[in-house]
Amino acid sequence: MLDVQDLCVQFAGLKAVQDLSFSVKPGQIITLMGPNGAGKSTAFNAIGGMIRPTSGKVHFDGRDITGERPAKVAALGIRRTFQNNGILREMTVIENVLTGLELSTQSTFWGAVTGMPGSSRAERDAVRRARSALEQMGVPEIAERIAGDLSFGQQRLVEIARATVARARMIMLDEPAVGLSPGERVHLGSVLRELAANGMAVLMVEHVQDLVMAVSDEILVLNYGKKIAHCAPSEIRHNRDVLEVYLGRA
Incomplete structure (x- = not known):
């Protein structure tokens, strides 16, 4: 590869x-x-x-x-993480993971985050994929938490979820x-x-x-x-x- x-x-x-x-x-x-x-x-x-x-x-x-x-x-x-921790600390975990889909989805970021009735199918799919990535990391329960409040180990898993969510x-x-x-x-x-x-x-x-x-x-x-x-x-x-x-x- x-x-x-x-x-x-x-x-x-x-x-x-x-x-x-x-x-x-x-x-x-x-x-x-x-x-x-x-x-x-x-x-x-x-x-x-x-x-x-x-x-x-x-x-x-x-x-x-x-x-x-x-x-x-x-x-x-090819997606990557960084040594100095690239977590967006003021955002929720699910919002952090959704940023990994920026290059591969037609959805708007806020439409995907809110999941409102008017959001598109692509936006709803983006949220589903982000939650699936967190489940693969073994931490689906932290999706709505503020990323800066997580342990360092959890933040690393969120970074990897963000790297893998776009089907890297x-x-x-x-x-x-x-x-x-x-x-x-x-x-x-x-x-x-x-x-x-x-x-x-x-x-x-x-x-x-x-x-x-x-x-x-x-x-x-x-x-x-x-x-x-x-x-x-x-x-x-x-x-x-x-x-x-x-x-x-x-």
């Missing part, structure tokens, strides 16, 4: 990402790991259209999306487990595995190793912009380069 070929990103004299190649298939969860400054977020942003690669190619479902604007990438079926084919998650309790991480892992089981591709940047080891099909480790390992979780624990560079021991 996603094919990254020889991706390079350079800022002045700094090579932030060097010759990065990998692919993500439908139903796979691939995680990017590495120490701070390894190039994970830069690679993520280059794939998602936030920055333009210096060289290399990014293909999605056979289509060249290298350097496409984020809105175009999203419209093609792939989601990109930027450190989704940061700040979550152990129980919330377990629930998040269950959600991600269910999404993958339904055919969604998942590309994730994450530091929290218990989640990474529990859900990842493959782990790709970067250091100074270069790929130093790409293997299954069971193999990563015994990779000498990873132990020396990322875990700090031989």
Whole structure:
């Protein structure tokens, strides 16, 4: 589904990402790991259209999306979350999720939110889809709550619901487990595995190793912009380069 070929990103004299190649298939969860400054977020942003690669190619479902604007990438079926939490805190949960349908429905936002008798069929369908997305996250009961009043773990689930509600084919998650309790991480892992089981591709940047080891099909480790390992979780624990560079021991 996603094919990254020889991706390079350079800022002045700094090579932030060097010759990065990998692919993500439908139903796979691939995680990017590495120490701070390894190039994970830069690679993520280059794939998602936030920055333009210096060289290399990014293909999605056979289509060249290298350097496409984020809105175009999203419209093609790749949605993402952000490390700094993109929740609209003053709005309700259902309103937050509905914003994820902006590019894929003919409804008006307020018509969808109010669900008044005069609202269109598309608007009523938008609300149904938003509630279904929350149910898939396991939190349908929080739909009418103010998003800023939720726990950090619940806010993360709302972000993922917003990313998946438009029937995304792939989601990109930027450190989704940061700040979550152990129980919330377990629930998040269950959600991600269910999404993958339904055919969604998942590309994730994450530091929290218990989640990474529990859900990842493959782990790709970067250091100074270069790929130093790409293997299954069971193999990563015994990779000498990873132990020396990322875990700090031989």
